[in-house]
Amino acid sequence: MNRIEPEVHARLCALALGEVDSAERLALEQQLAQSAELREEYARLEGTIALVRELEAPPQQLSPSAREELQQALPKAPLNAPTRRWWNSSWTRLAAGLTIAVGGAALLVRLQDSTYGTRVASLEMAAPASPSAASAPSSPSSPAPSTASGAPVMAGVPAPATHSLDALPKLAGLGYVSSSRDWDATVAAGAALAPDSLAAGAEGQSFGAGFGELSQDELSDQQKDLSLLMGGLRRPGESPRELFLRFWGDNPFEQTVLDPISTFAADVDTASYTLARRLLVERQVPPREQVRTEEFINYFPADVPAPTGDTLRIATDLTPSRFGSGDGKPRWMLRVVLRGREMPQHERKPLRLTFVIDCSGSMEREQRMELVKDALRMLVSQLDPQDAVAIVAFSDSAQQLAPMTPVINKARLEAAIDALQPKGWTHSEAGLRLGYATALEGLDTRATNRVIFLSDGVANRGITDPEELSKTVQPIRERGILLNTFGVGMTSHNDALLEQLADKGDGQCHYIDDLREARRVLVERFMGTMETIARDVKLQVEFDPAQVERYRLLGYENRAIADVDFRNDRVDAGEIGSGHQVTALYELERTFAASDRPLATVRARWKDPGRLPAGASAPVREVAQLVSTGSAVPFETSPVGYRRAVLVAQFAEFLRRSVHARGDSFEELMREAARMEQEAPQTEFLEFVALLERTRDLLARTLPSCDELCEALEELKRGQYRQAELEALGAGRDGTLFEQVQRENKLQEAKVRALLERQRAAPR
Amino acid sequence: MTPASDGQLLQAFRAGDRSAFAALVDRHQGVLLRHARAILGVGPDCEAVVQEVFLKLAQSPPLLPPSTDGDPQAQSAHLRAWLHTVNRNACMDTQRSTRRRSLREEQAASPEAHDGGIATVEQADTRAAVERELERLPVDQREVLVLRLLADRSYKEIAEITGRSIGTVGWLVSEGLQQLGERLKPQLEGRKAGGRA
Numbered sequence: 017m018n019r020i021e022p023e024v025h026a027r028l029c030a031l032a033l034g035e036v037d038s039a040e041r042l043a044l045e046q047q048l049a050q051s052a053e054l055r056e057e058y059a060r061l062e063g064t065i066a067l068v069r070e071l072e073a074p075p076q077q078l079s080p081s082a083r084e085e086l087q088q089a090l091p092k093a094p095l096n097a098p099t100r101r102w103w104n105s106s107w108t109r110l111a112a113g114l115t116i117a118v119g120g121a122a123l124l125v126r127l128q129d130s131t132y133g134t135r136v137a138s139l140e141m142a143a144p145a146s147p148s149a150a151s152a153p154s155s156p157s158s159p160a161p162s163t164a165s166g167a168p169v170m171a172g173v174p175a176p177a178t179h180s181l182d183a184l185p186k187l188a189g190l191g192y193v194s195s196s197r198d199w200d201a202t203v204a205a206g207a208a209l210a211p212d213s214l215a216a217g218a219e220g221q222s223f224g225a226g227f228g229e230l231s232q233d234e235l236s237d238q239q240k241d242l243s244l245l246m247g248g249l250r251r252p253g254e255s256p257r258e259l260f261l262r263f264w265g266d267n268p269f270e271q272t273v274l275d276p277i278s279t280f281a282a283d284v285d286t287a288s289y290t291l292a293r294r295l296l297v298e299r300q301v302p303p304r305e306q307v308r309t310e311e312f313i314n315y316f317p318a319d320v321p322a323p324t325g326d327t328l329r330i331a332t333d334l335t336p337s338r339f340g341s342g343d344g345k346p347r348w349m350l351r352v353v354l355r356g357r358e359m360p361q362h363e364r365k366p367l368r369l370t371f372v373i374d375c376s377g378s379m380e381r382e383q384r385m386e387l388v389k390d391a392l393r394m395l396v397s398q399l400d401p402q403d404a405v406a407i408v409a410f411s412d413s414a415q416q417l418a419p420m421t422p423v424i425n426k427a428r429l430e431a432a433i434d435a436l437q438p439k440g441w442t443h444s445e446a447g448l449r450l451g452y453a454t455a456l457e458g459l460d461t462r463a464t465n466r467v468i469f470l471s472d473g474v475a476n477r478g479i480t481d482p483e484e485l486s487k488t489v490q491p492i493r494e495r496g497i498l499l500n501t502f503g504v505g506m507t508s509h510n511d512a513l514l515e516q517l518a519d520k521g522d523g524q525c526h527y528i529d530d531l532r533e534a535r536r537v538l539v540e541r542f543m544g545t546m547e548t549i550a551r552d553v554k555l556q557v558e559f560d561p562a563q564v565e566r567y568r569l570l571g572y573e574n575r576a577i578a579d580v581d582f583r584n585d586r587v588d589a590g591e592i593g594s595g596h597q598v599t600a601l602y603e604l605e606r607t608f609a610a611s612d613r614p615l616a617t618v619r620a621r622w623k624d625p626g627r628l629p630a631g632a633s634a635p636v637r638e639v640a641q642l643v644s645t646g647s648a649v650p651f652e653t654s655p656v657g658y659r660r661a662v663l664v665a666q667f668a669e670f671l672r673r674s675v676h677a678r679g680d681s682f683e684e685l686m687r688e689a690a691r692m693e694q695e696a697p698q699t700e701f702l703e704f705v706a707l708l709e710r711t712r713d714l715l716a717r718t719l720p721s722c723d724e725l726c727e728a729l730e731e732l733k734r735g736q737y738r739q740a741e742l743e744a745l746g747a748g749r750d751g752t753l754f755e756q757v758q759r760e761n762k763l764q765e766a767k768v769r770a771l772l773e774r775q776r777a778a779p780r
Numbered sequence: 781m782t783p784a785s786d787g788q789l790l791q792a793f794r795a796g797d798r799s800a801f802a803a804l805v806d807r808h809q810g811v812l813l814r815h816a817r818a819i820l821g822v823g824p825d826c827e828a829v830v831q832e833v834f835l836k837l838a839q840s841p842p843l844l845p846p847s848t849d850g851d852p853q854a855q856s857a858h859l860r861a862w863l864h865t866v867n868r869n870a871c872m873d874t875q876r877s878t879r880r881r882s883l884r885e886e887q888a889a890s891p892e893a894h895d896g897g898i899a900t901v902e903q904a905d906t907r908a909a910v911e912r913e914l915e916r917l918p919v920d921q922r923e924v925l926v927l928r929l930l931a932d933r934s935y936k937e938i939a940e941i942t943g944r945s946i947g948t949v950g951w952l953v954s955e956g957l958q959q960l961g962e963r964l965k966p967q968l969e970g971r972k973a974g975g976r977a
Contacts, residue, residue: 022955026954028954035934061957064968067960067964067967069930079827083805086801086805090801303873377945377948
């Protein structure tokens with residue numbers, strides 16, 4: 017087929033779809049009249065459109081069971097009447113209750129944490145005008161306000177206007193509601209697990225089989241109740257850790273006697289924070305799984321001094337934890353920092369950078385193109401005379417705007433930057449290919465050679481599949497040219513391509529949402545990104561069971577490595593650049609056994625890339641450091657960077673609706689953050705403090721509360737987890753305790769069942 | 781009897797009329813399922829997502845802006861934009877958590893799918909071919925095509941739903957149709973020859 021100009025083709029489509037005004041219609045029809053080629057294409061377009069439109073029949077519908085669930089979820093009261101209590105609706109049975117105070121009243125939530133102890137936590141979302149908020153109990157020992165009505169308690173607020181429902185689906189994420197997606201699995205697992213109790217609850221019906229054949233009337237309340245109940249029971253073969261992750265979605269507290277060692281890959285990515293910030297500024301709560309605690313922490317600048325001799329150094333801090341603890345047991349917080357050497361300017365290799373820049377039409381949005389151009393100009397002005405830069409632009413096709421040009425020749429580069437113009441398609445493949453050709457042309461084996469790919473991430477010409485596109489990257493990497501990718505002005509959902517490309521190209525992926533971020537990643541932190549000083553970096557912390565009873569790692573859920581693979585050098589891990597800092601936080605419960613032995617041993621292992629002859633394998637290095645009990649200091653006097661990291665981590669846990677953060681006070685976090693900002697001002701942290709303020713109300717609306725049923729279920733889950741833990745510890749060691757827990761769980765199960773019965777019996 | 785407008789149904793539901801909600805579900809479920817499928821591919825997630833959208837509608841129905849008072853079409857457009865936006869966000873959440881997309885695209889890009897045997901195998905079932913070729917398009921193209929052709933949303937509405945500019949929507953439509961047209965050549969030609977409507 018002869019190529020029709022993309023612009024013209026787009027107009028033809030608009031014509032065929034009735035998206036043009038009459039003047040344009042006339043003009044296009046004239047064009048069509050003059051060109052047989054256009055007419056042919058237009059006929060084909062119309063044919064294609066007709067083919068797709070025929071797909072419509074028969075109309076798709078939700079299944080009867082889905083319809084039934086929806087019907088169940090409908091509020092019983094008119095939504096126009098805000099004084100009615102929505103929680104009396106039958107939805108409570110599934111949703112287990114959630115309420116949000118509008119207008120900033122103190123919202124009291126009776127919650128329990130993973131340590132089986134009950135506590136009352138105050139989520140002080142207090143407006144100054146509400147004096148009652150100040151008296152809200154917040155001490156762990158305060159008795160819980162009565163929840164007998166099944167309604168959440170609003171302390172001292174007589175008739176709150178409640179706006180409820182907005183956050184209900186999120187309960188599923190917290191494990192309060194069993195989502196319809198794993199309904200069948202739940203029921204099946206339940207059937208396998210507890211046939212007796214199932215039969216009792218189900219009044220003789222069989223649920224394991226033939227579930228799908230039931231008509232919508234037969235999809236009974238019992239079955240829904242059962243699904244809810246089963247969600248709180250342990251599945252066959254489920255480990256305590258798996259159980260915890262399924263119930264609550266975070267790393268659990270690990271029993272040190274069972275697993276004294278924690279191993280994970282270093283991660284210097286920060287994208288999760290940048291993306292979350294963007295969403296929050298747009299008044300959206302980021303999805304739970306998008307909030308990666310470690311990336312939040314690592315966004316903030318390094319505070320531990322860089323080593324001058326060795327490549328990496330380990331530093332640790334130990335203070336009492338400022339996170340809440342349910343059972344009054346004091347907890348501790350350990351920070352482990354791995355800091356990379358800063359490669360001095362004169363020591364660093366010259367740079368050969370090939371920028372491959374997306375100039376497609378979509379880069380026109382939100383001034384993305386201008387953002388990129390400004391950042392490039394800044395960068396070029398910062399580089400050394402020994403460095404060289406090439407620029408390739410791509411849209412419909414790729415074009416070399418500047419071959420590898422020494423930075424001294426600034427005018428040439430400026431002209432190339434000025435020539436960047438957004439228009440047309442996104443032919444990422446063409447851009448990458450020409451970029452690599454340009455980089456190969458300018459390849460200097462004594463230099464750091466990098467291709468830097470900037471795009472808004474939506475390829476729509478040539479190869480568009482991320483997997484396929486990545487294949488073009490891999491062979492070049494072997495020639496020593498690495499790939500870094502930068503996403504410009506994107507939201508969280510179209511990052512797969514850039515992530516995969518960077519991963520395959522052994523580089524990093526960053527996001528740029530505004531000029532400040534552009535300056536940060538392309539100028540201030542650029543050298544660190546370019547100069548990899550350690551590869552496959554792994555961290556391992558080994559706790560002394562005699563001193564640490566339980567520990568939990570904050571974040572790094574996806575970066576876990578099997579303990580035995582720490583010294584397996586074929587296992588891929590993270591890269592660290594010049595001056596980078598990796599931070600991990602552990603929360604600990606100590607035994608208080610007097611001991612002068614170290615509390616923990618921290619080890620780091622990595623490969624030193626250095627300047628190696630081709631084919632030689634990089635030397636492996638390992639360092640270790642002991643954490644002594646005597647190193648503990650009060651939180652208030654600990655290093656500023658440590659305190660910042662703890663506050664940022666706490667924010668991430670709030671956003672993750674983490675079970676570990678339940679009961680912590682957001683107000684307190686805000687106060688402490690503001691205090692920190694006063695004490696030691698810093699740009700990134702100032703921004704963080706502002707973000708906290710913007711987020712407060714938004715977050716208040718998405719924090720769940722719990723009614724009687726929901727609490728009973730939580731209690732059951734805790735019991736189940738306890739039982740699983742005891743089993744793992746070897747029930748024989750304390751048979752009576754195990755039996756007791758088992759008995760309690762049975763009782764609790766019966767209680768949940770009774771509550772479900774009661775709610776069903778209640779008039780709708 | 782003219783059917784009630786979206787705005788009337790929404791109002792009736794707010795006032796407690798549950799059948800109004802059912803009518804809204806009836807009216808919009810088809811396109812929302814289609815839209816979800818365009819992003820997530822065929823599978824059980826689509827239904828869960830659309831269910832979630834209607835739950836959200838049941839729980840906190842959008843307020844229609846006063847500027848649309850007395851204009852059923854504007855009200856309807858507002859509700860549709862709301863439904864599609866919520867639907868899309870729910871899809872993105874699901875997609876992100878399951879990494880379904882890369883899996884599906886791998887399958888779509890598998891060698892079997894690229895084999896040229898379209899003419900012989902698929903003429904018998906044009907619909908299946910269209911479905912399959914639609915599946916093979918990049919997700920952003922597929923989404924706008926489904927919204928434009930099957931959900932009958934205008935470029936402007938699609939731009940609002942997807943957060944893109946109208947120009948970009950036009951490009952994606954054009955690119956998608958061009959690829960589809962090339963890949964569906966046998967079906968198009970078969971149709972011309974056979975004169976089937």
